[in-house]
Amino acid sequence: MHRIEVSLKPEWPDPKGNSICRDIQDLGITSVSEVRVIDVFWLEGQLSDSEVLTISGELLSDKIIQTFKYDANCPQAEADGFSAIEVTYNAGVTDPVQETILKAISDLGIKGVTAAKTAKRYLLKGEISADELDTIGSKLLINPIVQHVVKSGSNPFPPNPKYTFKLRKIDLLAEKLKDNMASLGKEFSLSHQELSAIYEHYLKLGRAPTDAELETLAQTWSEHCCHKTFKAMLDYDGQIINNLLKQTIAKATAELNKPWCLSVFVDNSGVIEFDDKWGVCFKAETHNHPSAVEPYGGAATGIGGVIRDILGTGLAAKPIANTDVFCFGQPDLPENELPPGVLHPRRVFKGVRSGVADYGNRMGIPTVNGAVLFDERYTANPLVYCGTIGLIPKKYALPGKQSAGDLVVLIGGRTGRDGIHGVTFASGELNDRSTELSFTAVQIGNPIVEKRMLDTLLAARDRELFVRITDCGGGGLSSAIGEMAESTGVKVYLDKVPLKYSGLTYSEIWISESQERMLLAVKKEKLSEIMALFESEGVEASVIGEFSNDRHLKLFYEDNPVADLQMDFLHNGRPQLELTATRHKHRHPEADFDCPEDLETELKNILSHWNVCSREWIIRQYDHEVQGGSVLKPMAGAENDGPGDAAVIRPVLGSKKAVVISNGINPSYADVDAYNMAASAIDEALRQIIAVGGNLDRVALLDNFSWGNASRPESLGDLVRACQACHDLSLVFETPFISGKDSLNNEFRYNDKLITIPHTLLISAIGVMEDGEKAVSMDFKKAGNLIYLVGKTAEELGGSHYFKNHSFIGNRAPAVNAERAKENMQALSSATAKGLVAACHDLSEGGLGVAAAEMAFSGKLGANIRLADVPLSEKIEREDYILFSESNSRFLAEVSPEHKAEFEKLMQAGDFGLIGEVTAEPRLKISGLGGREIIINTPVSELKEAWQRPMRW
Template sequence: MHRVEVYLKPHLPDARGLSLVKDIQDLGITTVTAVSVADIYWLDGELTADRLELICRRLLADPVTQDYRLSPTDIKPDKQAHTVEVAYNAGVADPVEDSIMKALRDLAVSGVRGVKTAKKYLIRGNLGSRQLEMICGRLLLNPIIQHIVRPGQPIFPQNPGYSFRLKQVDILDNSGLLEVRKQFDFTEDELKAIITYFRQEGRKPTDAELETLFQTWSEHCVHKTFKGSIKLGDQTIDNLLQSTVMKATEELKKPWCLSVFEDNAGVIDFDGRWALCFKVETHNHPSAVEPYGGAATGIGGVVRDPLGTGLGAKPILNTDVFCFAPPDFPYRQLPSGVLHPRRIFKGVRAGVADYANRLGIPTLNGAILFDERYLANPLVFCGTLGLMPKEMAGRGQQQPGDLVVVVGGRTGRDGIHGVTFASEKLTEESSAASYSSVQIGNPIVEKKLIDVLLQARDRKLYRRITDCGGGGLSSAVGEMAAETGVHVYLEKVPLKYSGLTYSEIWISESQERMVLAVPPDCLDELLELFASQDVEAAVIGQFSHDRRLKLLYQGKLVCDLDMEFLHHGRPQLKRQAVWQPPRPPAPGLPPPPA
């Protein structure tokens, strides 16, 4: 294994370090005089000295602004120099690692099995252990996805293997029902419906079936509160969404509304030849626990929505609205487990900017609001406008026998339970347990995916497309196959690493993935096109005609759900509304003159 440290040349100012000095001063620590930041790369492989020098000079270091060394600096520990190295946790995807591996292939360098990265911070100043701990916890790392590298820790931990074992849950038994209540946030009515269904099926549900129902019936995926029955006094509002926004749109019935409330985004006619596709969504909870990654994947996800609408729109511009607590909010008043608004602000802005810039999509407008009520619950709205030929605005429809093809990024543990995490109340406990709910984005993969998908669209190589976002394959494939049925072979899904269970493969919300319905006679041309652009494409199943969702893993059936129950069997949520008329304070008028 080889360790490479890349650092700025001594005569250049360290912008990252200077920014950290200011942030440390904002914490009330005034004894830090300087911070320098270096990038660390570990290369797992057997490399000759010449090959290693080639990698450092041509790939890892900028010869104009940076130098590199192949061994760590020997800094004697004292009260004036503190070294901290921060790396990603095991299982967290780092896009830089993928880019380096791709570049090594382009340089014809073989023998490197893996790459890991880290940041090294050299902090100079008189600091106590508690002050250093505060700097690390509040500025240098996010424990959701990162850790401090300690001596003796393995740099390349082995991913555990997975041996298949079908897990069934006895929901008729008290202990089994208790497990379901603990793991899944079903309402009591939903639990009753699930118990009734499996009684009729005459068997116990599998974990994959419960996960599928949990994702499909989540607030994020189905908007069950907006679709619920809300009673206010003697008045009952049945399906708030349908009786307000949808009702007004349907009553107006404008001819230029080409696709509304039926696809991943709304589509309107622009000039008779072209159509505009628009979508806005929030990424609040993920941005609260991991601001950079949460916001980056927010913009990455909303960009894929127009791409997955109709037969595919080209994303051309973004818009963003951010709501944060004041960036000068006192640290001493910050609740435990909550990131400081300044850190959230900087991370969200950087995440949206970095992801969109790497896609080449400009942000043309937006807004920002500050209010203390956004503490611990920032609002991060991301929107994208797409352009498509008018005749491609309607949603496609697959045929039984068409192939299920997943394209783009690989599947990992990042993003597991993301939609259910986004549907729940954010607490200190949920934040601590949410490390796998935050997706990690790779905009370079998405950029290549966008370009090649538009070529496939114009060649008419698929009948239908959707983005693989909230709920992962569970939502994307499950919704696509609602009117037909589908058989999915989970072991065929390309993985980032080994060790994922069949359920994790199915519900993972790893980014940069789309799902296509491809006629068998178009498959070879589609696979050849994607391979030519270095974008992965894999056949993972086939649409059927039995209106059942069937998942198999290594030939074993792990899920078999009726589509009617999956999409229409959820009991309607019932809520009682309470409204109290406002009571303005009595005006403080002076008493009338005597």
């Protein structure tokens, strides 16, 4: 075995070390003045000194900036004043670099290496106590779910245990006793009602189930996989709702019946028509609970999983763009206020950000749109939404079909113990022991494996070498094969599944959620050709079964039968939940403060709010240029650092047609009214599309609900209200839903306390734009241009950032007049299409004040704004309310004076007002009501500084 250490030369700065040093100081430990990071590599095999030297110098290090030591010279001696912590992955956890190293060594012509492993060695300079060193390790450097500290002399390649087959049967007749039923339900994450249905089924069969059968039922019937709350029979204050999803969101899509919707709610993502040849698909997923306990791995596998959803749509789509939306606790939360067993929000934030960025960047997929929100209620239960857009030939847009005799082919990554019980872990609430109890529920992804698989699959699709495809996500093989084979039946040979290491039982192989795996149905006559293609590109592929025609799921291990489930019982035998929901009106103290005299400070305070301030630190770490299709990027303006509204990309290079991607999310409004929260999220997503030059002609929506315990009547009642809003606004705007996902039980329990996240609905929107060259950015363009406010302002500050800064919630959240909003949006999009709008920005967090400031400092220009000319839907006497109201369906539009008459003519059927002008002097001047003097007169540089300062990390 050989050990190699690679470090930066002493004269070079260490950016990773400097970042960790700042994080250590954030913990209140000021004695650490410097951190250096050393990469450690272990290689197992017979290697000569010259081969180790070649690997170290030619492969693992950069001669210009790095130096290396190996074998006898390792570990590197620490200089005086340095302490060391060395961290590596736990046994059985995917080491993403391992396979790349082995492949690269082989490419060098060196054949003696049989295994590789990596570690990080951290050198910390300063007088550090043992307690401080332990705090630094546990709070920043080590997550015990996937990592451990390397002890001197330990074997980095411990032997894996062998597995000897033994069939386990569960005698339900004996387990029928009340006490044992509870323990059985806990072991397999099945409710008493579900276990009773299983008991009756096996009683009729006259036999006991195997553990693999119960595991399959538990995965398939989990909240994560089958959305049983949404499919429940609800009593909503006397109104019976049978299947909330079908009666609201899916119902609206069916009623609209848009011919350009190619595939909705039947596949891994929804597909709409892009042009005569192509379709575009979109899916957004949550990966909340895994990201709470292992932020980097949880988030990375979240984005990796949704990329596979796109790859598993129809007969395989090409991923062309990613989106991400994150919800965290406050980054400046004091350490002593953390609940037990919870990672600090800043650590979660940085881990999630890097996990998503690393995976997407390495896959060569641009990240083009997203959002980040903060609320103390997300501290113990962060939300991680990952989305992917794909491009697919229309002829391949619908799911394929397999026949009896077709082969089950598993491709991509190997199967390990990581991710076992991931969907049942994701379906329950978190608590202060979740970290120690979830060791197998989190995966570490390998994007290079997925990238090779992606490229090869698209080549196989174009050669029509498979007839059906799906991804291995939640539930692993059990869900993927169980769903794919529902209409036919299947035989699966679990000992044929390639493993990362030995020792896995047949049940573990079956339910493992190891990443980077896809399933194909392949005709026997195509097998040799597709296997040769995969082999040529280094993609592992194995035949693990065959589809049948008996509608049974049959599993074997070394020719021993280990499961035989009827497909009808697996997919239709789950008892329907019966739940009670009630409408609950949220009441809060009314806002009780006078209009402040210093509105300039109020504006700066909102610009500096965690939910409003610049996200540049995050955005710069994502690649949004790769694939060359970006038209409007995440940031805009004279210095490319202003907050863009929506992304515009060209899926087909050479075509003028583009797609617009946006999102809306307003969880604070749910504290007042869940219906208005959902309506506001839809309105926000749509107005962002309009703001960049899109229109409503072909726009589709995605819903992602994250809720607490929806079995509580008030919480479930709010969920019903939110779904009703989705139905109502979808019909008015004529924007069908094409896909969605829900994540329930986002709660954290400790010491008899319960922290529940705010009701959170992410609405993602995708629209087709005929000419991407007509896209409009949000920054002011030219002094002397006119500033119009489109839409009307109301005294709607419930859940607003202005009220939040004054420690109030309020009782009137922004509502949506969908009919009027649609008229305004259509009129504005017509004006933009004619080239009459130089810049446009939607009004959202912080209202008019924030939108005007952002447009001004992004364009390095100023603006004169008159509050007296703002169009109102009701009388408002307070200037601060007009300035900071977050009423929906509003825009600021910049128009050249020469286009004034034509613009106003096009807008005459809508609501608009000429409220100001763009100025050359870079100051934001706002005059008050009734001709009152200037109430804000501020250099835009100061506003920009207030906006950029909080997250300048």
